[in-house]
Amino acid sequence: xxxxxxxxxxxxxxxxxxxxxxxxxxxxxxxxxxxxxxxxxxxxxxxxxxxxxxxxxxxxxxxxxxxxxxxxxxxxxxxxxxxxxxxxxxxxxxxxxxxxxxxxxxxxxxxxxxxxxxxxxxxxxxxxxxxxxxxxxxxxxxxxxxxxxxxxxxxxxxxxxxxxxxxxxxxxxxxxxxxxxxxxxxxxxxxxxxxxxxxxxxxxxxxxxxxxxxxxxxxxxxxxxxxxxxxxxxxxxxxxxxxxxxxxxxxxxxxxxxxxxxxxxxxxxxxxxxxxxxxxxxxxxxxxxxxxxxxxxxxxxxxxxxxxxxxxxxxxxxxxxxxxxxxxxxxxxxxxxxxxxxxxxxx
Numbered sequence: 001x002x003x004x005x006x007x008x009x010x011x012x013x014x015x016x017x018x019x020x021x022x023x024x025x026x027x028x029x030x031x032x033x034x035x036x037x038x039x040x041x042x043x044x045x046x047x048x049x050x051x052x053x054x055x056x057x058x059x060x061x062x063x064x065x066x067x068x069x070x071x072x073x074x075x076x077x078x079x080x081x082x083x084x085x086x087x088x089x090x091x092x093x094x095x096x097x098x099x100x101x102x103x104x105x106x107x108x109x110x111x112x113x114x115x116x117x118x119x120x121x122x123x124x125x126x127x128x129x130x131x132x133x134x135x136x137x138x139x140x141x142x143x144x145x146x147x148x149x150x151x152x153x154x155x156x157x158x159x160x161x162x163x164x165x166x167x168x169x170x171x172x173x174x175x176x177x178x179x180x181x182x183x184x185x186x187x188x189x190x191x192x193x194x195x196x197x198x199x200x201x202x203x204x205x206x207x208x209x210x211x212x213x214x215x216x217x218x219x220x221x222x223x224x225x226x227x228x229x230x231x232x233x234x235x236x237x238x239x240x241x242x243x244x245x246x247x248x249x250x251x252x253x254x255x256x257x258x259x260x261x262x263x264x265x266x267x268x269x270x271x272x273x274x275x276x277x278x279x280x281x282x283x284x285x286x287x288x289x290x291x292x293x294x295x296x297x298x299x300x301x302x303x304x305x306x307x308x309x310x311x312x313x314x315x316x317x318x319x320x321x322x323x324x325x326x327x328x329x330x331x332x333x334x335x336x337x338x339x340x341x342x343x344x345x346x347x
Contacts, residue, residue, distance in 0.1 A: 006332075028139060028172060028295065029080040031088040031303075031326055032224040034269075034335035035072055037129070038105070038324055047128030049097065049176055058323060067220040068322055069101075071260075071332045073110035074240050076134075079303045080339045087114050088339065089139040089172070092224040094131045094163070095184035098122065107196070109300040121147035123164040131166050131181040131225070141195065142170035150204050152185065152197050152233045160185075160197070172342075175220070175294055180205065182225025184235075195235075199226060202235035209240075209254070209284075220295075231259035231277060238253040241285055242282050249285040256282035257340065268302050268336045270318045277278060277302070279338045293344065300340040308332045 038167040039052035041062050053061040066232040079088050092234045096102055099120040106151040119142060135142065152160040166181040182205065185197035207225060212219045229235045235258065236242045243249055244259030269276025279302075287297040310320045310331070322332035 004345055007271050008193070012254065013017070014312055025343050026346050027084045027086075027171070027298065028090070028342045029081045029084055029086065029088040029339055030090045030222055030224070030281065031076075031337055031339040032092040032178075032181075032226075032281060033079070033337040034226045034279060035075065035163055036092050036333035036335065037093050037095050038068065038072070038101045039065075039128075040101055044097070044128060046096075048126055049128050050070040052097075053337065055118070058105070059328065064328065067330055069104050069108055069160070070110070071192075073105060073108040074304070075308060075332055075337060076105075077110050077114070078305065079337050080301070080341060081298070083341060087136070089136045090179060091116075091134040092131065092133065092179065092181040094226050095129045096120070097128050098130070098225060102134065106134060115342045117142070119166065119168050121164060121166065123147070124161040125163050129163065131183050133166060133168050133179060133181055135170070140170050140172050142168050144169045148204060148208055152200060153260055157316045162197070165201075165204060165208065167212075172295065176216075177218055178221045178336075180208060180221065180223040180225075182223065182230065184225065184227045198233075198235045199239060201227075202239035206240055216326060218286065220284055220290075222283040222287075222340075224338075226279050227292050228278050231280060232263050233257050236282075240282075246288055249288060251285060252284050255283040255285055255288055255297070256280060258282070258338070261300075261302065266302060268338055269334060277338075279335055281338055281340050283340075287342070293323075293347070295342040298343040300338070303337040303339060308336065
C-alpha cells in the first residue's frame with residue numbers, strides 16, 4: 001500500500017511546490033519620522049539655527065550631534081521590521097536642516113549597508129528645517145521630484161515662511177507611485193488661531209493630488225508627514241476628505257488608517273498629557289482594492305519600542321526626546337515614527 005502513496009506524492013510534488021510559491025508575498029515598508037531638529041553644529045547665517053551650535057543655548061556639540069545621528073539610525077533600521085524582517089524601503093522625514101545631515105544619517109554604520117538614496121530641497125522655512133525622502137535603491141527608483149511652495153501671510157500681510165511639500169515620483173519595484181512629504185504649520189499661538197495656515201497646507205496638498213490624478217487617473221499616491229493636525233481635524237475632513245473606514249471608500253477617495261488608531265487613544269506625540277496623531281500616512285483608495293499583481297495596503301502602525309519612551313519623570317511615557325524641559329537628555333525624537341506595509345502576491 002505504501003508504493004502507490006509514494007508514487008502519488010512524487011506526481012503531486014510539483015503541484016505542492018507551485019501552490020507554496022503562489023502563497024509567497026513581497027512586502028514593502030513605507031515610514032515617516034519627525035527627526036526633531038536634526039541640525040548640524042555649524043552656524044548658518046541665513047536661518048535661525050543659533051541655538052543649535054556649540055556656543056548656542058542648547059550647547060549643540062559635535063558629540064551630541066553624532067549621538068543623535070546614532071540614535072535616529074538605530075530607530076530607522078527597526079521600523080516595521082517585526083512584520084517584515086527588513087528595513088523600511090521608503091522613509092519620509094522632517095525637521096532636517098539640510099542635505100548634509102541626511103548624508104551623515106544614511107552613512108552611519110547602522111544604515112550604510114542599506115544603501116539609501118536621498119531626495120531633498122532646501123525650503124524657505126525661517127528655522128531652516130526641511131522635509132526629505134530616503135529610499136532603498138534596491139526597491140525604489142525615483143524618476144522625478146519637485147518641491148511645492150506653500151505661500152502663507154500673517155494678519156499684517158507679511159509672508160510667513162514655512163516648509164515646502166515634496167513630491168517624488170518613481171518605480172517601487174515595477175510599479176509607478178507618487179510620494180508626498182509634508183510638514184504643515186505648527187499650532188504656535190493656539191490650534192484655532194493657527195488653523196487657517198494648516199487649511200492652506202491641506203488645500204495645496206489637495207491641488208497636488210488632483211493634479212497628479214488629472215495627469216494619471218490611476219495614480220497611486222501616498223502622502224505622509226507631520227501635519228500638526230489629527231485625523232479628525234478640519235484639514236483632513238473638510239478639505240482632503242480623508243476617509244477612516246474602508247467601507248466608506250469610492251474610486252476617488254483617500255484613506256487614512258490612523259483615524260482608527262486616534263479614536264482608540266493612540267498617539268505619535270504628547271503635549272500636556274494629551275496624545276495626538278500628527279504623524280500620519282494616507283493614500284488613494286486604489287491601494288485598498290488594487291488590480292491583480294500590484295501592491296495593496298496591508299497594515300499600518302506607530303513604532304513605539306520601549307527604548308524610545310521616556311521611562312520616568314514629568315514626561316514618563318512620552319517619546320524620549322533630545323532635550324526635555326530645556327535640559328539635554330540625549331534621546332531620539334519628540335515624535336514616534338509611523339509606518340504602513342504594502343503587500344503583493346509573487347507568482
